[in-house]
Amino acid sequence: MKRYAYYLSCINEAMTKEVDRSLELWQNDLGVEFVRMHESVCCGGSNLDYVSPKHFALVNGRNIALAEKLGLDLVTSCNTCLLTIRSAKKKLDESPALRDEVNGILHKEGLEYKGTSEVRHLLWVLIEDVGLDLIREKVKVPLSNYRIAPFYGCHILRPSTLLGKDNPLEPSSLDQLIEALGGKTIPYEHKNKCCGFHTLLVAEDESLDVAAEALGEAIDAKADFIVTPCPLCHTVLDGYQSKALKKANIKDSIPVFHLSEMVGLALGYTPRQLGIKRHIVT
Structure with missing residues (x-):
């Protein structure tokens, strides 16, 4: 069973609940488990980085740190969350000063951004990890x-x-x-x-x-x-x-x-x- 830290995007929580509902139904059929990160927060979409770059790095560094605490890659089913969180990860990985500043705040709740968890899309997991051959076998x-x-x-x-x-x-x-x-x-x-x-x-x-x-x-x-x-x-x-x-x-x-x-x-x-x-x- 392959396990992933599943990022709960705002759109799925509010308007498109059927995405996660359907995912819950078939995940075990394909040998995967998506562990919901209930403590994660909104990624800020495509706007927060322009309004407050430091808050953008902080909230998404925290989201990734939650996945890292579980020892799992972060997976999302939302394209915009994917781009946003990967953008924040790139900034944190390339700037030791920003990473130290973010971790100074995250340490207050026992978290640390290390950069060890990948940020991936559900589609990528199906293609790369589950594999098309297994998916073909499981089709009913x-x-x-x-x-x-x-x-x-x-x-x-x-x-x-x-x-x-x-x-x-x-x-x-x-x-x-x-x-x-x-x-x-x-x-x-x-x-x-x-x-x-x-x-x-x-x-x-x-x-x-x-x-x-x-x-x-x-x-x-x-x-x-x-x-x-x-x-x-x-x-x-x-x-x-x-x-x-x-x-x-x-x-x-x-x-x-x-x-x-x-x-x-x-x-x-x-x-x-x-x-x-x-x-x-x-």
């Missing part, structure tokens, strides 16, 4: 009847100097997982584009235009559903889908699944068990 309900549009999202691909697992221009990891689960991937231009989430509150029209382009292309390619490894991308592509498609005058819709739900379906769990009924578009 192959997704062979489905044409699936993978939507990677920005923060698992870019910047490649910090993430480095996929070619940001031609990513393949999610495609490989879909195929291992028996599904058929469709090639489409927007699979590695932005979903528009991070501009939604300040430039809604532009955000909806971006989302509609991805949704419309997947619909035109006759995909049965979109799958994404990011709950923020899911929030836009599912929750704001009706608004985006209406604005683009597209008279159709397409379901959007979380990565953990797609895996659960292939492992034999029902849509009800996986929480898919929580989606806006089903």
Whole structure:
């Protein structure tokens, strides 16, 4: 049994509870255990570093230190949490002075940032640790009847100097997982584009235009559903889908699944068990 320190992202705790619900169902089937870090705090998204770099380093150094205390790598199912925490780790690893300052505060609660735990995405764990061969063996309900549009999202691909697992221009990891689960991937231009989430509150029209382009292309390619490894991308592509498609005058819709739900379906769990009924578009 491979064990990981599972970072509880804000979006999953509040809006996309089905991500963790489905993950809990199938983790043992694939020989992994995600130990929830209930003492972790918000990573600050893509904003805290600009407002207060020291607090950014502190809260994420603490998150990593909690994983290090368990002797485990930190794993997240949110792309933005991935980029944010890896960014903080890079700053702490490259600056002894910053690391000492952060540890001076962390020591008050018996924690220390050492830099020994890796920060990884759930998708990477499935590909690298569980392995596609084992996943193929465990499939009970192959997704062979489905044409699936993978939507990677920005923060698992870019910047490649910090993430480095996929070619940001031609990513393949999610495609490989879909195929291992028996599904058929469709090639489409927007699979590695932005979903528009991070501009939604300040430039809604532009955000909806971006989302509609991805949704419309997947619909035109006759995909049965979109799958994404990011709950923020899911929030836009599912929750704001009706608004985006209406604005683009597209008279159709397409379901959007979380990565953990797609895996659960292939492992034999029902849509009800996986929480898919929580989606806006089903």
